[in-house]
Amino acid sequence: MANVELAKSVSRYLDNKKKCSPPLREEFIQRILLIPDDIEVGIPLVGNLSGCYKIPFDYKRVSYRIVYEVFENMERAVVVYCGPRGNAYDRVKRKLRRR
Template identity: 30%
Template structure:
């Protein structure tokens, strides 16, 4: 069975904004989703307040980026919850997920 994914409303708005301003970044983001959909369990496991979430890291033009997602193995579904830089990562993700 193939993995499916969906985006939170905040991520959908962010992606829509990227379509207008930063197409190369958006393409890199989409490419990374394609990679981790092949093995969603390969991402890093987050701990503490963010336990239950996974993080996929990559570098785009010298900037460290990450995608935070939640895996539902039984349904073979992923919800993408956060996308952004590694700078102030934990604080941003916690406030983003509220």
């Protein structure tokens, strides 16, 4: 069983009712709760984002992404992005570069 943490920006996004409606928030939470049981539930990313996984889904005809980074021999995951697919990967690259 892996530990899963949310980045501050992810927590803020999920708490913002204007950007993330309660039903959409539930969709995100249901998928995030899959990670502790199977840390490789997502699709592995490649290139600059290797070590990260994505969980794609559609809600009301909009594509969304959950992107998480895996650490410490697959024992810990940090959700670094939740939101629309639009520029998700550019945002993740910027966040990972800041570390």
